[in-house]
Amino acid sequence: MQAEHIEILEFLRQHQPFTELDDKVLQRIAEHTDVTYYKAGTQILAFGEEITDWHVIRSGVVEVYRRSGELYDRLTTGGYFGQFGLLRNNRIRFPARALEDTLVYLIPEAMFTELFEEHENFADQVEVEDRSRLRQAVARQIDGNQLMSAEVDSLIQREPQLVTVSTPVRDAAIRMSEAGVTCVLVVTESDQPLAASRLVGIVTDKDIRNRLVVPGLPYDTPIEDIMSGCIASVEHSQFVFEAMLMMLRYNVHHLPVMRHGIPIGVIALPDVIRYESQNSLFVVRNIFKAKTVEELAALQPEVKACFSRLVAEDANSRMIGTSMAVIGRSFKQRLLEMAEAELGPPPVPYCFLALGSMAREEQLIVTDQDNAMILDNAYNPKEHEAYFVALAKFVCDGLHACGYEYCRGGIMATNPKWRKTLKQWQQAFVDWIENPVQEVLLNSFIFFDMQGVWGETQWASQLTGLVAEKAMHNPMFLACMARGALGRTPPLGFFKGFVMESDGDHSRSINMKRRGTAPLADLVRVHALAIGSRAHNSFERLQDLIAADYLPEGQGPDLRDALEMLAMVRIRHQAKDLEAGRVPDNSIEPDNLSDFERKTLKDAFQIVSNAQKSLRFRYQSVRAYG
């Protein structure tokens, strides 16, 4: 008669990662499972010992340690351990101890190996390396979204129409009609074939209407006179979502597609929109159509819907962060347009700045407004201050009305402290970098993520350039920034319904921004400053760091995955809040996380924690001399 492993089978059916397997397989596992009981306080696995079974906790609590004795994880019913050892020479890498009386189901190595090799989903769920599961989770998410997996190539329908700068507009228009396209690319005059000539601009149907017909220019006007300079293009192998980001960033509806410097096609907004229904580009368009602050404020539901849709469509954090940042920037730009229309043109040139997450293009739905202003060096408070006070008030109040709350730290253009002339800003940065004072710097982190959104935006780039050049040569400054970046640490993981801290403490919820994305962004910023990167976005900074071979082996990609996972959990949480009609926030309760999310989050926390340790180590000596 067949043995009936009823209780074991029933247990497996109810617990991850076994739920990934079908019943026949579970039956086989149950048949191969042995059992052992451990009294509270007993050592279950000792470092270096031989291990031949995978340990699954049937009841009780087990603590898993690093070799150093540092707590690695605390596990309860359904938790498992020993897989690291099984996959590495059958020697135990993470010792384990029973914290409470514990019953363990032992699954023999051969069975575990079979499951691991033959069942992909099962293997994905099992924590085998700090990073592999995270990587797979991130990769799978990308697979799920066509916008992110499709390459720009796939959107090109026909060869581009090329004309030289001197071509009369009418000739170009005839070419467009014959070819049935809505735009032409403009290249320089040269002896080479057109395709090999330098691409300098683009002309669309709309340009011909608005810039030729409406002003009443002659049909033989050289096309050069009405073209838009070609500021943006994509490489053929880039992803569709990157093309979309480009369109958002430059607010253009056509993008030339290049291969080895030669244009091979043009993609237009509708091509991209097929991939994304509630397009952020539409929201941006509506922002620029709004005529009053009230109309702008009325767009908030659209912004939220756009956010929710992006989440529902499995967009990645990069895409969502950029979309939200572009929308935020558009609000600012439109408000500044309105302000200038009401107050008159500015008495001296200025640049309006976005700071922090918006500048990094990592903005989500819950966000403060962090902004500032650069004024022309000719600024004279007596004559000009009133104008900029009014302008700043108009914009900040407007942003508040549109759902971007006032910055509690007072980092806003309305604060006279943050309306400086270009010279004063340069001096401020030089001071911060050359004479770093910990307390001062802590409050100035936000200025190291800066982007010009309106007016003389090149000033913002100048300041970024200044920082990039100076920071890398000032180890004291970097050490100060590093110390600041280590102020907030991630938790260890989760245990039952709690957030677990490294010292074994528990709490009910976790602020995913304060304990996750922010410490990571801080850390990446320090490294980026150290190599003189001018990138704003954390992913781009990481790319620079990887290219410069600056981080320990593998850390760059790990941090990228960790950032993606931390950001996505935050994003999904906010999307859920929106869906349920709650005010979205950053506070997450472990009970609301899926088992898989908990595990991948733990991996991400671990990566951040390790990266913090290596950052501390890197600047230890500087600290000693400082």
Add this chain to the structure above:
Amino acid sequence: MSRFQQRLMANLSPSGRLSWPELYAAQARNSRHPALRDFYAAGVPDPGTPLAEVPLVAIDFETTGLDAKTCDIVSIGLVPMTIKRIYSSQARHWIVRPRTDLSTDSVVVHGITHSDVDAAPDLSQQLDEVLEQLKGKVVVAHCCAIERNFLDKAVRARWGDGIRFPMLDTMQLEADLVRQPTLIERVFGAHKKSLRLGDARERYGLPFYHPHHAQTDALACAELLQAQIASHCSPTVSIASLWC
């Protein structure tokens, strides 16, 4: 002297009765059925063997009722073990046709129905295999009188001779090992500690298992024994201090 120590002493100095090795030696000669002779010839662990080194096997029977005289076995569950590891992967489970009527009351308990037993063979066909599994080991059960008496009677009915072997009784161990309520506690109505398998398991943080399935109960009993030993006993204690 605690009750546990009293029992310990009693077991170490069997008075008048044959010791288990002596009994096995005698039965290996005297039993009429070859399977029984084999069983005894395989021997029993030396009484002084440390518990940690003794091969054990946990068993459980579901029966048609509680009285071995009038009732019979319906199913047998068995799990080999040591105090270090329970070999659930080698567990066995048999349903057999009882020679007495299957009462509706007992069907409600163990869920084995008339059609189940009608399709099952008589125990005589399984007995060889069962004894093969018990051979050379010390048998563990919760309330061992049931298993001991039912098997003895069933073997006697089929092969003419009965069967006896040393057992570890987790219920008895629980009674001996767990502190009983003091007089004052009893006077003030504190409940006597329940010795039922599920209740005993709960005291050691063992999970709830659905009772009255012979293999599950044998596993449950095996886990309980490990927990009891881990909590109250040294693994070096001699097997003779615990068996009965």
